[in-house]
């Protein structure tokens with residue numbers, strides 16, 4: 080038997096299950112074994128219970144990891160999600176970054192797509208304790224294994240998964256992942272179970288719990304309705320916060336014609352009305368003006 084000297088040498092960290100040696104080559108996530116970050120800064124455009132609101136908002140201590148195991152063709156963070164842009168970082172520096180964000184007043188540490196660097200992220204979080212006292216949020220695509228979710232839950236108080244696609248045909252078309260819903264549905268159920276019901280502090284900032292986010296895609300609002308039906312059947316309606324996002328922005332010319340426009344008011348209102356009719360206890364909605372490019376921060380290596 081060959082002894083592996085790196086946890087990335089036969090990588091099966093995500094449902095793509097490539098098995099590649101990331102010390103030698105890139106996996107489907109676009110990443111080698113070098114930890115690449117593209118930004119670590121206070122971010123003010125997450126949900127109010129994550130970033131805060133008003134002029135005294137603390138902001139969320141957001142750490143953007145380069146690369147992504149899902150790789151949607153319409154990615155709103157496409158500059159970094161292909162894994163090519165970022166600064167090489169060590170585990171020790173990542174620990175310092177967490178503590179620096181806390182010192183800047185961040186309400187939480189917000190890990191954006193950390194799963195393909197899981198061994199480094201867990202080690203860095205472990206080293207940051209007990210100095211790190213703010214909640215840790217895992218902001219991910221929903222395309223995670225249950226094992227990865229359980230490992231992250233050792234340190235994460237908050238899960239913020241996307242729930243992207245219901246139909247296997249839609250997920251295959253846009254992310255080459257026919258199994259997206261089959262993978263994401265148990266992973267997200269486990270996140271909700273492990274995080275527990277939403278718990279807020281006196282300033283209405285989330286301390287623990289799950290925010291399930293759904294970006295409604297132009298031309299596919301019926302897929303969104305199916306996802307909502309599943310959520311209503313599968314999970315207690317007061318066990319998570321639902322965040323319905325209208326901010327889809329067509330950054331790149333897509334070969335799929337429906338993706339080359341913003342979401343219509345009709346599509347967004349239909350999804351929100353369905354969610355309300357299903358009776359979820361916590362629903363965040365977005366202003367239609369949210370479909371602006373400034374919701375995506377500059378990936379300028381700030382804070383790394």
Ligand code: SF4
Pocket residue numbers: 090091092093094095096097098099101105106107108109110148194195
């Ligand atoms: S994390 Fe990357 S290399 Fe590892 S299995 Fe997933 S896509 Fe493949």
